[in-house]
Amino acid sequence: MSESPATTTEAPAIAQEHTAAPLPRLLLGVQSHEGPLGLEAHLAVHGPLPSAHERRRRRRRDGANALIEEVERAGLRGRGGAAFPTARKMRAVAERGRRAVVVANAAEGEPASLKDRTLLETAPHLVLDGGILAAQAVGAQELILCVCESALASYESLACAIEERSTMQTSDPSPRLHLTTVPAGYVTGQESALVSRLNGGVAKPTFTPPMPFEAGVGHRPTLLDNVETLAHVALIARHGADWFRRLGTPSQPGSTLVTLAGPVAYPGVYEIEHGASLASLIEAGGGTTARPRAVLLGGYGGAWVGGEHLGSLSLSNEHLAPHGASLGAGVVLLLSEHACPVAETARAARWLADESAGQCGPCVHGLDAIAATVQEIAGGVAQADATQRIAQLAALTRGRGACRHPDGAVKFVLSAAETFAEELADHARHGRCEACAQPGELPLPVRAASQVAAGVGRPVQPARPGRRLP
Amino acid sequence: MSHRLRVNPITCEAHGMCAELLPECISLDEWGYPVIDEQPVPDALVDHARRAALACPTFALLLERDRVRG
Amino acid sequence: MSPTFAAAGGSAYWYLTRSTGAMALLLLTLAIAIGVVDVKRWSTARWPRFVVDSLHRNVSLLAMVFLSLHILTAVLDSFASIPLIDAFVPFVGSYRPFWLGLGAVSFDLLLAVTITSLLRQRIGYASWRAIHWLTYASWPIALLHGLGTGSDVTSAWLLALSLACVAMVAGAVLVRVLTGPERTRLRGATLGGAGLFAVFLLLWLPSGPLGSEWARRSGTPTSLLAHSKTVAKSGSGR
Numbered sequence: 001m002s003e004s005p006a007t008t009t010e011a012p013a014i015a016q017e018h019t020a021a022p023l024p025r026l027l028l029g030v031q032s033h034e035g036p037l038g039l040e041a042h043l044a045v046h047g048p049l050p051s052a053h054e055r056r057r058r059r060r061r062d063g064a065n066a067l068i069e070e071v072e073r074a075g076l077r078g079r080g081g082a083a084f085p086t087a088r089k090m091r092a093v094a095e096r097g098r099r100a101v102v103v104a105n106a107a108e109g110e111p112a113s114l115k116d117r118t119l120l121e122t123a124p125h126l127v128l129d130g131g132i133l134a135a136q137a138v139g140a141q142e143l144i145l146c147v148c149e150s151a152l153a154s155y156e157s158l159a160c161a162i163e164e165r166s167t168m169q170t171s172d173p174s175p176r177l178h179l180t181t182v183p184a185g186y187v188t189g190q191e192s193a194l195v196s197r198l199n200g201g202v203a204k205p206t207f208t209p210p211m212p213f214e215a216g217v218g219h220r221p222t223l224l225d226n227v228e229t230l231a232h233v234a235l236i237a238r239h240g241a242d243w244f245r246r247l248g249t250p251s252q253p254g255s256t257l258v259t260l261a262g263p264v265a266y267p268g269v270y271e272i273e274h275g276a277s278l279a280s281l282i283e284a285g286g287g288t289t290a291r292p293r294a295v296l297l298g299g300y301g302g303a304w305v306g307g308e309h310l311g312s313l314s315l316s317n318e319h320l321a322p323h324g325a326s327l328g329a330g331v332v333l334l335l336s337e338h339a340c341p342v343a344e345t346a347r348a349a350r351w352l353a354d355e356s357a358g359q360c361g362p363c364v365h366g367l368d369a370i371a372a373t374v375q376e377i378a379g380g381v382a383q384a385d386a387t388q389r390i391a392q393l394a395a396l397t398r399g400r401g402a403c404r405h406p407d408g409a410v411k412f413v414l415s416a417a418e419t420f421a422e423e424l425a426d427h428a429r430h431g432r433c434e435a436c437a438q439p440g441e442l443p444l445p446v447r448a449a450s451q452v453a454a455g456v457g458r459p460v461q462p463a464r465p466g467r468r469l470p
Numbered sequence: 471m472s473h474r475l476r477v478n479p480i481t482c483e484a485h486g487m488c489a490e491l492l493p494e495c496i497s498l499d500e501w502g503y504p505v506i507d508e509q510p511v512p513d514a515l516v517d518h519a520r521r522a523a524l525a526c527p528t529f530a531l532l533l534e535r536d537r538v539r540g
Numbered sequence: 541m542s543p544t545f546a547a548a549g550g551s552a553y554w555y556l557t558r559s560t561g562a563m564a565l566l567l568l569t570l571a572i573a574i575g576v577v578d579v580k581r582w583s584t585a586r587w588p589r590f591v592v593d594s595l596h597r598n599v600s601l602l603a604m605v606f607l608s609l610h611i612l613t614a615v616l617d618s619f620a621s622i623p624l625i626d627a628f629v630p631f632v633g634s635y636r637p638f639w640l641g642l643g644a645v646s647f648d649l650l651l652a653v654t655i656t657s658l659l660r661q662r663i664g665y666a667s668w669r670a671i672h673w674l675t676y677a678s679w680p681i682a683l684l685h686g687l688g689t690g691s692d693v694t695s696a697w698l699l700a701l702s703l704a705c706v707a708m709v710a711g712a713v714l715v716r717v718l719t720g721p722e723r724t725r726l727r728g729a730t731l732g733g734a735g736l737f738a739v740f741l742l743l744w745l746p747s748g749p750l751g752s753e754w755a756r757r758s759g760t761p762t763s764l765l766a767h768s769k770t771v772a773k774s775g776s777g778r
Contacts, residue, residue, distance in 0.1 A: 206480070207478045359479070360482070361479065361482060361484055361501055361503040362499065362501070365503075366501075396499050400479060400505075
């Protein structure tokens with residue numbers, strides 16, 4: 001079934017659900033090969049890509065864009081974390097009537113997520129199919145694939161796949177393919193940050209409007225999609241919307257990639273259907289190796305759910321909403337009972353503050369103050385009203401940045417404050433616990449010194465009272 | 471037609487003139503950055519709002535007509 | 541009006557151009573000082589930020605008004621032939637070309653600053669800010685123009701005014717540089733430059749404008765030199 005266990009810091013193991021034929025879809029055929037599926041193998045596994053003409057004929061429509069309609073019927077939503085309806089985005093770009101650009105986003109700045117890398121390292125042709133189809137649907141002649149500069153294997157895999165494609169004959173107009181890298185960083189994969197980088201600027205979010213679909217790369221309407229989303233588009237084009245909807249829930253149809261991490265036997269990237277139970281995912285992951293205290297869902301902009309609920313959780317946004325959580329970028333990160341949740345939250349809060357692009361005062365100061373307060377609580381040196389202070393800071397920070405980074409960070413901390421309320425109160429009163437001394441469990445990359453020097457991080461100085469410096 | 475105030479948080483450098491000129495709609499947080507009232511600007515204050523937007527040294531404060539969101 | 545006054549040796553325009561010139565220098569000095577208060581974000585309850593900012597903008601505009609009057613009256617005055625072009629193109633005139641030309645340089649810089657400030661919304665903050673730095677360059681050039689061209693340079697009131705302006709700008713620059721967040725190298729260079737300028741003034745004034753026959757040495761056309769000597773002897777206005 002699955003390969004040998006691997007931690008999240010090594011190459012991910014690939015495994016599949018213990019169900020029959022419905023899954024895997026994206027990861028179909030991947031197991032039996034080492035390395036990525038080549039073009040031939042890809043076509044053997046998934047079948048040929050239907051031509052545009054063929055698709056129009058199948059839908060018996062003229063004029064209307066068959067693919068966008070199919071994607072709309074399938075109910076596909078973005079897999080980058082925001083879950084925006086994909087067809088709506090495609091339509092918005094297509095309707096601009098000007099020559100568009102398609103960007104495939106594999107920046108994957110979320111440290112706990114490995115799905116995009118994994119997808120590119122195993123099924124790059126599926127991503128290319130989706131990107132090319134999307135480009136044809138919105139009238140784009142360029143497809144730009146963006147990979148994190150540290151994801152060398154993904155880059156090579158895509159480069160090889162693009163090379164293989166160049167020899168392929170197609171009857172449909174094919175967009176020009178570009179492969180480029182973006183610097184590592186939590187916010188570099190944000191839509192406007194990516195567009196800014198592609199336009200020759202820094203990889204930092206910009207003020208919107210205009211949105212990328214209005215004026216993005218080269219001021220042209222830009223369709224920016226996560227690579228997993230595009231891979232799903234490629235499958236919907238082949239098998240249709242009805243097939244897509246056979247898995248998942250009515251409100252969240254289809255399958256999705258999740259990164260299972262923490263105290264499980266086989267952490268790694270799994271393909272599940274929306275609505276699958278957390279228990280079945282853990283089972284597929286070989287079961288837990290330590291009792292989980294809580295689970296972090298969605299990523300560091302997501303939310304915690306306490307251990308007592310783990311048995312009843314279903315992995316779809318509908319089912320997670322009452323718990324204040326969502327799937328986000330597909331991160332399912334278990335925290336073991338050995339870890340100190342307060343110390344981990346303090347580490348993560350500080351990391352989130354450091355990952356600010358440093359452009360907006362409320363984000364820079366707010367996240368810094370929140371991190372400092374959580375660190376004080378963790379160290380037992382907090383003021384009496386520390387938790388109120390966090391709530392107050394959260395209200396001041398939320399929604400006042402140019403991007404959603406401060407919102408996510410605030411959500412993460414507030415959710416931790418609620419889920420680990422007891423442990424927080426304990427630390428506030430008695431200071432550090434035994435588990436605090438343990439090395440951190442949450443995967444948080446340390447910034448290279450060169451990046452700090454280059455000003456990626458927090459160049460904005462904290463204000464001093466009375467003299468408000470920018 | 472109603473007007474709304476919005477601040478570009480990237481260009482804002484916390485000069486604080488907006489809050490001085492339109493205290494009814496803008497207050498400053500503990501770091502000197504503007505907190506804008508979400509509500510539309512009352513008609514009687516639109517001229518003051520325009521003045522506040524022009525006074526901003528970095529043009530971070532924007533006075534916008536309400537658009538129908540598509 | 542003017543022919544009669546010219547014959548008497550001091551036309552109204554001549555007086556006006558000297559006084560408006562002095563006023564322009566004073567207002568420019570004030571604008572710089574208030575500008576530093578503005579950029580340092582100093583404010584009190586009675587002098588809130590928007591007042592300091594408005595004051596800076598208005599004093600600057602007033603300085604430009606007086607500067608324009610200064611140029612206009614200089615052109616209209618018939619004593620020295622100064623065509624309008626001399627206000628814009630430096631060093632091409634016949635009357636004290638170098639020292640008058642410095643005035644044109646200063647005026648050109650201030651024109652750039654004024655126009656960009658009036659069109660701020662079009663050109664954007666970054667470009668506006670970059671050009672605004674030119675005000676620090678325009679001031680010493682204007683001062684040298686005043687000391688080199690002005691015919692009152694030996695009078696106590698002008699020297700006192702110039703000294704006051706120098707003191708104010710020196711103070712403003714010190715505050716700007718010593719309390720700013722800029723790098724130490726830049727600070728050092730600025731302080732060094734300012735210090736050099738002060739030393740230059742101290743050395744140059746006694747042998748230059750305050751020295752003998754400055755009118756001739758500064759490039760006054762010979763045809764006017766005789767006249768001014770006559771004027772000096774008659775004791776009007778000097």
